[in-house]
Amino acid sequence: MTLLGLLLVSLGGGVGAALRCWLDGTVKARVDGTALGCFPLGTLVINVTGSLVLGLVTGLGETGALGPSVVAVLGTGMMGGYTTFSTASVETVQLLRSGKTRTAVLNGLGMLVVSVGAAALGLLIGRNT
Helix, strand or coil, X not given: CCHHHHHHHHHHHHHHHHHHHHHHHHHHHHCCCXXXXXXXXXXXXXXXXXXXXXXXXXXXXXXXXXXXXXXXXXXXXXXXXXXXXXXXXXXXXXXXXXXXXXXXXXXXXXXXXXXXXXXXXXXXXXXXX
């Protein structure tokens, strides 16, 4: 990859991280966390939508509708900065440590299943576009 390509992937990562921060804050401001049993809804929304978009971008790249550079910037950069496996992991552990075992299991397993399903759907759409 060229230096320009690396810079564009870095820029995409920064944009993705900023979008993640904004969306998580928006979800937290609009959804009463106590009503959800402290369920980290913002992280779920981010990881599911990011998985869907990454699947879509990858599928479009496989068909040639998007070039490798665009896939790298949008997929690796932007969606890499946007999605947040590490935050989901920490939130799950924090739920466990606070005695919210059911919510922790729902968060950990639910996020995995729904995010993988969203990625599969994105790939399917991207490959058939």
